[in-house]
Amino acid sequence: MNFTAALPGLLLIALALVMFGLGLSLTVQDFGRLREHPRSVVLALVLQMLVLPAVAVALIVLMDVQPIYAVGLMLLAASPGGVSANLFSHLFGGNVAMNISLTAINTVLSIVSLPLIANWAIATYLQSGQVVPLQFGKVLEVVGVIMVPVVIGMVVRSRRPDFSERMGPPMKVFSAVVLAVFSLIAIVKEWTALTESFSSLGPVVLAFNLASLLVGYYLSRWAGLDKSIATAVSFEIGIHNSTLAIFVALSVLGNLQLALPAALYSVSMYLTATAFGFLVLRRGG
Helix, strand or coil: CCHHHHHHHHHHHHHHHHHHHHHHCCCHHHHHHHHHCHHHHHHHHHHHHHHHHHHHHHHHHHCCCCHHHHHHHHHHHHCCECCHHHHHHHHCCCCHHHHHHHHHHHHHHHHHHHHHHHHHHHHHHHCCCCCCCCCHHHHHHHHHHHHHHHHHHHHHHHHCHHHHHHHHHHHHHHHHHHHHHHHHHHHHHCHHHHHHHHHHHHHHHHHHHHHHHHHHHHHHHHCCCCHHHHHHHHHHHHCECHHHHHHHHHHHCCCCHHHHHHHHHHHHHHHHHHHHHHHHHCCCC
């Protein structure tokens, strides 16, 4: 078996497991939470869909990022919140229920927003016919990976709540481990390129991660949201689903270099998010 050829398919399975685990923690009523905090939901969506891509573009210009990595960074910016956002929110006093709802709606919206942003980035930075834009069939593939497992998980929860309660936590842990393993594989496969490009790629990835967290928190506080909601919004837009970005880079666009920003981010985000939590949130920022 050619492991390299099988990697995109294995990533797809890993992402489906994450979405199934998310579905086990959701009910239809969970989406009702969106009506309880309309300002926070609108703000989080504006930050995710508009502000973060703009921040990524600004960093690309200011730090003179190479075109191939610029597209990879835009893929990362367009990805919704990752499973680790819930954990960080819980550890640092965020409204986890809001995180779950935002993750669900951001994941659904990313079906449209991620291809749009990716296509724009490819046309703007690469301007090459060698990179094929996302096609409708591939978009449907992403839809299937995201939506079907979530719906299955929700159905299982509604019919077997006891089973879901028992399986929910271990599924989340297992999914997080699987994602970490595949992120590590991506880094190992491109270790030489990663180390050679770290001087230019590392700073922009770290800057983007910190900017996402800070913008999410302080704009939320400026808008009058309480600290727990602001924390939830901050981690939701600051902890991206890097595996989704890696999946799109490898399986949809077929370019390993495009996955490097997300691969580096998948490791660095744990350090930056922890530092942010202690330095800003625990000190009453």
